Amino acid sequence: MPHHLPIVLDGSAGEGGGQILRTALALAAITGKPFAIDRIRANREKAGLRPQHREAARAVARLCDARLEGDEVGATRLEFVPRRPVRAGEWAFDIGTAGSTPLLFQTVCWPLALAGAPSTLTLRGGTHQDHAPSFHYLALVWAPAVARLGFRFELGLQAAGFYPEGGGEFTARVEPAHAMPALDLRHRGTLQDVEVVSMVCGLGFEVAERQAARAMRLLRDAGISAQAERVPLPSRASRGGHVLVVSTFQRGRAGHGAVGEPDRSPEETAEEAVRDFRAYLEGGAALDRHLGDQLLLPAALLAAGLVPAAPGVVPTTRYTVHAVTKHLTTNADVIRRFLDVEIAITGGEGEEGDVRVQPPGATAEVVPLPPSPQ
Structure with a gap:
């Protein structure tokens, strides 16, 4: 790997959570640039590395044989030095708790997608929890979106894992990234379909039935036509419920979900998911606030030339997002430290925003894609 001076990151900056570390790990493995991060997750109630963050660091280190210092639960400083290019292959990662396997996957998938050959992964831990994308959000909303940027992932759930038991497992196949046209998602088009996915584990x-009934009643009262699917999830030791409202528009999808909690009724879980969906629907942005954050890194990899662009196309990505969040702006700050790309975000925190990711000095306008098949 080429020699670089370490990039020094402040883990208390911006949103001050684990996303700073996860983005840095992915980009360090891709670029070969070492980094050190201080004050890890300083803005969280339990600062420092939690088991899921430690496993993310160790997992990415395995991919590129990195030297790690400070990879212990509770540590507030970590150093990461890649020593060779990322290796595609068969990998298994076990968080050992109910920590988020979707977030772990969103850390390792980008280096593996650029490794030049397919990979297969098995990830164990939590699969459905608040404050993280659920497995079903990944499969139904996120994966189709990143496929339009040239990143193809096939996901399969073996067992659901809810907090606090965990015990979940899913598998993934990561295909090598390939060239795609520039992506313009500033306009979502008309609403075509709404599906309530009511899950129980x-x-x-009857919990799935109650969740679905309440969500459908709320949508019907709002004049929104929808259909519901009630899904029993495979489980080994875990218990929980999840409601995901998947909305399909002419040019993409959005997802709004909530996970059941011991002190929340199935009806309240449904109400939270529908409330978030209706707030998004009242605006005009193409992407929900979570997807707006999660598309930033793959868009930057294209803009940096790490994925070959389609002939004659400037790899610029443009989209609107329901709410500009600290996750989004902090992620942009970390990406700029590793990649020579331009990221412009307009809109105040909590407001609808416009995001543009492009190579330095690019001036060509992106060409809108036709409606995506759903």
């Missing part, structure tokens, strides 16, 4: 199926 280790609980009576």
